[in-house]
Amino acid sequence: MSDPEPLHLLDVLIVDDEAGMRAGAERSLEGFTVALPDFGETVAFSVRSASTGAEALEELGARTPDIVLLDYKLPDMTGIDVLAAAPGAADFLTIMITAFASLEVAVTATKRGAFDFLAKPFTPEELRATVTKAARSIYLQRKARRLEEEKRQVRFEFIRVLAHELKSPLAAVEGYMHLMKERMKGPELQAYDQMIERSVTRIGGMRKLVMDLLDLTRLESGRKKRAIETVDLARSAALAADAVAEMAAARKVEVKVDSPASLPLRADPGEIDMIFSNLLTNAVKYNKEGGRAVLELRPAGSGTVSVRCSDTGIGMTEEELAKLFGEFVRMKNEHTRGIDGSGLGLSILRKVAALYGGEVRASSRYGEGSSFELTLRDAEIPAPEADTALKGA
């Protein structure tokens, strides 16, 4: 079919012993369509019918429908009996048809998983309205299932890459251990200095990865305990700059903090340190000899601070920039060889920034440098109930 709107058929089974009811319901749904713009679909209905409970079970056994319109009072059994005996009853939506809308029937049917009710006699409009509701519910369910599956795939991919990232340093250290065990460089310990040095570096990288992973997991689960207080961002930035000073000196990169003397924000000091440290570490690591890394802080209205970290480093191509925020994405090119990292730094940065209502924006010029910008707003003070609950636990 070449319809611009794809037309999807939902399979409806009508179970009623009155021929007039069956024919009427079939006519009401014939040519009837439901537009579901949220899902980009238009739904039509194909109708089957059964006049007894036994026939209904036969139809249900042959093929599971999407929707069942089920009369309560059938010649050989009740609609509830049909539901109880139906194969795959969890896979279709049931609309119960009752001649007398009795509360008791409604309760029992609901327990058996009936989705909705129609009280006899009903108009074609009432039937269509009920079926429309059912169709929407079916598509919502399907969408939820699809999202769940996608989430599972993302998790799976994350674990696969994580395993690889943990295995590489392990293999490297294991290899050096074997070389040392076999005394491949003779009996003198000094001959193995470089192997030991490299092993220590790789294990350090692994430790960093595990720590970053823990940070990320705490942030994602929302279980991280936050200690919100008034933090002087100017001081936090200076401390973060001190922490990267040694690395910067080794790489001959100048680090500068450009900020008013004092800049208070309601925040968790640990989280602010994560933000500034991640920004500055990247700006120093992906820099060039003689380069600069500048962390700028500016007040931007009450309880709001804008942050910008720029460097005169190696920069990124458009293509690299586009995949920058992916987990375990580390730019691999001739400039980044020998730069260690967990590949989780920017994922962490983005998640922490989100706690302050900030979105991280990156821009870059290949060979000239990169710049990261975000806006931080006063953190919400956590509800006192949550606090006592935590203490009680």
Added chain:
Amino acid sequence: MTSKARMKILVVEDDPDMMEQMRIYLESEGYEVVAASNQKEAEPLIRPGAFGAAVLDLMMENPDSGFVLSHRIKKMDARIPVIIVTSVTRETGFYFDKARDPKDWIKADAIIHKELRFEQLKGELRRLTGAGEGHE
């Protein structure tokens, strides 16, 4: 150590530590290592007479870097033994086996699965560079 002229082996590996270990093992076996840390670096090294055998990591900047390099080497000189080292089986469930799938699409003489055992690499190199032995 052999007394004859040392055979050159092209080693392409993107993990600097694995490269270093490979170098130590191969040199201890009397080979000389020509090193490249990725596909791009290795390509200009593929010249006649530059090396007598090659040991290639499979996944480097491209997931099939090893296969591409192997193809280039075999096109230049089909007699040069090529060993591909890979952990691709563990990570993707994808399995390469010359014995079970002897088709020519994999242009390599041996595929060694990581975690690489150097004894195995040594054995394969000896077998493939064995003096006077013909090639298929």
